[in-house]
Amino acid sequence: MADEIPAVQILDKQNYFSQALVPLPNALPYAPLSSSSLRLRTSVLSLTVNNFTYAALGTALKWWDVHPLPPSTPAPYNDSSKYGRISAWGYAEVLESTVPSIPAGSHVWGYVPLGTLAEELSVKLHPEINDQIFVTSAHRQHVMPIYNRYFVYLPSTRTGAEISQKTAGVAYDASLRVMHATAFLMSGFVFSSDAALVVPPGPGPDDLASSDWSAQDADLADATVLIFAPGSKAAAIFAARLRGREGSEGRPRRILGVSSESSRAFVQSTGIYDDVLLTSEDPATVSIEGLNKANAGKLVVFDFGGRAGVAPRWTTALAQRHEDLLFVGVGSGLLDPSAVGAMFAKMAVKPPYRAVRVGADDMRRRAMKQVGEEKYWAEEARSWEGFRRDGIKGLGVTWGEGMGDVIKGWDRLAKGEVLPSEGLVYKL
Template sequence: MISRWTVVVDRDDLTETEVLHDELGPASDLSDCEVLLRVSRVGLTANNVTYGVIGDAIGYWNFFPAGGDGQGVIPVWGFADVVDSTVDALPSGTRVYGYLPMASHFVARARLTSSGFVDTAEHRAELPGVYNSYLVTSQDPAYDASLEDLQVLYRPLFLTSFLLADRLADNSFYGARTVVVSSASSKTAFGTAQCLRGQGVRLVGLTSPRNVEFTAGLGLYDTVLPYGADVDAEPSAYLDFSGSAEVRSALHDRLGPDLVKDISIGLTHQAASQDGRSEFFFAPDQLRKRTADWGADGLAQRFGEAWRGFTAQASSWVAIANHSGPDELVEVWQAVLAGKANPDTADVISF
């Protein structure tokens, strides 16, 4: 028997957490094509808060179902190791990267792919494929064991950044000459800014007064302003990583018809936007489009080039704060929820 723990949250109040303990049966209990994975290392950022805030709308609660009524498991990105398997190609010790629960273990039903496997568990069948795919590190050309901390923190966020920047460029920036970015100190936001550098648009970052110095120091934005400052009136696209209705309304009032596009991406203010002026960006949609346009290999090549350019700089921007175990995981979760996480540090939890 294997002892497992799982961190669950109240789906209606994300501050309410509980660590549940149960027992997993022996390897003989695994069905055909199943593998038991032990979660090893994950990152925790404001992006994970978004999974909880819009968990019902997008289906994030369905990836790792919780047993209790009204409870849910927040997904995280990271590394896990196969500890038991009924799949010859995935023996014990195989290390994978992908979408994981806030838990010590989970069972996946594996269908092999050229780079790893897809979890084909029945409850995940209707969910976006990008979240069901797991990369075997020995088959991942982008994997570098010395950069695991950067990968668990940035790779899922940077994929969103890469696809969002591509979406803008693919649509000629909707006629905008300036791209305004809220929560500009957040990792997905400045990853997007890095992808947009040199593409002929002016980048304006909006952030809280306490984060202006850090954000300007990244060297990614042409201008960094505190919330409430005036933005120059010219054709602009707004990338909303904050979900703040106040910031959105102020920008619409200031720019009027010069605000040619308003796109919502993250929800660092923890309120799902219902504002009809904003279009929600769902990264898997652009991923499917570019897979069709470029093919899987072409997409992987383009993303790999962008990722290498990003990681070459990212280690100098943010210090890694290391944590371990479920109790420290809960502490980090509460800090991120409360907005107490510092932009110049990033949290990695080992299990």
């Protein structure tokens, strides 16, 4: 591995479906490591539709800046105005370290680059939580905090050994852990049945009293929940957490998936949803059990990335006959580069129904204020361990190896060829 010529994925920023695998022979040898730094090399990563979202919103949210083009990048790919690198979630191995408590051979979990080029990052230890570090490198200080937070696994730990063995649990970590975090925040805080835990979902004041969010908004007891893109990993985890509630915890009356025909079989097989509707149905006439009666109660629509604006279209129609309706934007579907401008334009138009959008970083910051940072991370970890053990029924993992397979997986995602029942995970 020491003599291997590193290679990285580089994207056309205007057409991020277009990629190149670029070898970097002049990147070697690596420069001596600075103090308080780690040299990290991606070990395991997962590809999901989220990777395309990072590219689509890379300029607006500074995601292109997290892993800049290396100085040894050859022309024409060294033009940072046109080309860039995006990231994935997964593990990176510590090749070298000047942090005494994190020896070489350790691993970190977090936001990792697509490539085999090792990177040097300056870090500091969390003052209270001994398995977390923060990146302090100057070029990353303007991005959201979660992208600079990494979890550390020493070689002697159980997880450290699993990472080296590339177990199924490690594949779940790479492909589902960040999805679980969003679902955990939504179900445990934004839509908590405990008024003392409720936090607002997106941008705005942190104080519940001064925000446009209330404990009543958060209450899903006896509500009907519609989930678009129900086969997406974040949606399935969120729905499973709602389904697992007892009556006193505010379990919805019904949890319904609204799926494409091609995804319906998988969504039904998960056993999470009470029923599965088809996006091809007419929302103006569709019959939803319990919602066509007087005093039908609250209807909450969660859009985890339904394609072609299907969730807003349904919500506009449903709002005509259901007054107590809330639309919650969570994610986006596969964004074609040519449609990004239109998406921003639509987001600027106020819809004819009440709508909110969740932001993981906003939710997490507020949740940590509510319960304390240490307690928050402990509870999230317990929740993740349970989900890691139980998983999603019907979801399989397809392992690939090397950057050649990563490139093929990116193309499959861009072409819409990856099944909802398939998780793409790669060993580098």
